[in-house]
Amino acid sequence: MKRLVVVLVAAGGLAWWWRRRSASNAEGDTWSTPTSSAPSATYEPPKLGGDVDPELLAILACPLDKQPVTRQGNYLVCGECQRHYPIRDGIPVMLIDEALTPEQASVAPS
Numbered sequence: 001m002k003r004l005v006v007v008l009v010a011a012g013g014l015a016w017w018w019r020r021r022s023a024s025n026a027e028g029d030t031w032s033t034p035t036s037s038a039p040s041a042t043y044e045p046p047k048l049g050g051d052v053d054p055e056l057l058a059i060l061a062c063p064l065d066k067q068p069v070t071r072q073g074n075y076l077v078c079g080e081c082q083r084h085y086p087i088r089d090g091i092p093v094m095l096i097d098e099a100l101t102p103e104q105a106s107v108a109p110s
């Protein structure tokens with residue numbers, strides 16, 4: 001019985017070694033043939049606007065003064081400081097650095 005266990009362990013080890021060997025071979029093959037579908041080839045910069053989940057909209061707040069924001073065109077506007085946070089591809093960008101100040105927003109197309 002003990003002998004059988006030893007044989008099984010040895011067989012398992014051999015299988016592991018063989019799998020490891022073939023895995024590294026397969027890896028070598030992938031390196032030599034790089035895939036042509038690079039994401040940069042089809043990359044497009046995010047567009048302003050898009051559908052924002054109403055539930056997400058309800059919980060969003062201005063990072064500066066924690067006041068609720070309301071949607072105005074392609075922006076979320078803070079009720080307090082009137083900063084305009086852009087919506088890009090349906091994703092609200094709640095960053096002070098990305099927001100338009102009320103002065104900037106008055107000249108930017110919405």
Ligand SMILES: [Zn+2]
Binds near residue numbers: 067
């Ligand atoms: Zn604000």
